[in-house]
Amino acid sequence: MDDLVAAVLQGSVKAMARLITLVENEDARALQIMGAIYPHTGNAYVLGITGSPGTGKSTLTDKITSILREREQTVGVIAVDPSSPFTGGALLGDRIRMQRSSGDAEVFIRSMATRGTLGGLARTTNDVVKIMDAFGKNWVIVETVGVGQDEVEIAKTADTTIVVLAPGLGDTIQSMKAGVMEIADLYVVNKADRSGADELVNEVTFRVEQDAHIRKAVWKPPVVKTIALENQGTNSLMEAIEEHRSFLRQSGKLRKNRREKTRQETLALLREEISRNVLERVLGNGRFDALIDDIVAHKKDPYTSVQEIVRTIFPEE
């Protein structure tokens, strides 16, 4: 395993691909692997791209990747698509739109299935970002599954989050709602040659204006119009990304945001570790099933029982 990590740090693409699989499969060695990877992270800039299915996330990812490559930046792409809740299988189709980037040795594209995780990302997407970062990619672009309204995990992963919209998917009220519409550092109205594009730009701009009245914020998300397929507006989009990046750096928010992300991540790891430990002990002795029988028979209640269990494991001092 140490060899694999060393090979990744030395730039072996094959080793990186393998390591990602181990982490994705939540292999027993995954924690140890990530522990070895972590010291080498923190250099890549992470861009998140989210939006409804069919708005053009993959095509935009491809175009942004091309622009970054022209600037001699190396790029890692993580493209997330949903797993079937019934079979666990997945059809991962984002590579189709990323043809221009494939074949470029400095671009590494990895498709990930959500494997039952809600929120727009796979459970281990964050770790895969770190692996690409440690490998030395300058930029990591994370494309979420096609999201609806409530999938906001990407904002916890990315430095800059882009919400991609396309005309024809709803009225003004949709753009006023909470959730995905709140996490944008940057809005893109793609397919801007379609009818309704200008109205959508107006609606979103209106929302941004409203937000400025409703809450104090120092960054006002720009709304960029693109026709990704024809490469129109993509340079302006890149400029807007760079602007947000400079803003984060100069205002000290990049460091602040990353600290908060680290805090959340560490908390999540702690929660997982505690629950794994506790569950092992609780479920290990067979008494849990007996307890369930009692609860079903209404001899006990689940609320008090849970408190009792936790108290036996962590006795109060």
Add this chain to the structure above:
Amino acid sequence: MTAKKRVKIIMAKPGLDGHDRGAKLLARVFAEAGMEVVYTGLRQTPEMIVDAALQEDADVVGLSSLSGVHNYFFPRVVQLLKEKGLDDVLVVGGGIIPEEDVAELKKAGVAAIFGPGTRTDDIIKFIEDNVSRS
């Protein structure tokens, strides 16, 4: 659904033929069978296919050809995989492949050729039986 090893398969159409109905159907069939299918689409060069297999850490590469280019493309994919150290990737092919070409393709390292009329269950079973996973 907890995380566990899943068969990851690249479905690709090498060359210029534009008939992808079969490849798309199989992509869905494999996903229904619980595999993670990376569909790369039409007009793939062997280099693109092998790059995808490398980056995705694929277990299987499925090639579909209906235009008669299999004798060049299929062995070329196998060869490039070997050059990248991906010897353990299972390569299977399908489409319109004349019977007399099959032996040669197998000699070149294509594990199986599935022609029209093959039961999809048989393809799934073949993949599950033959996929190698370290």
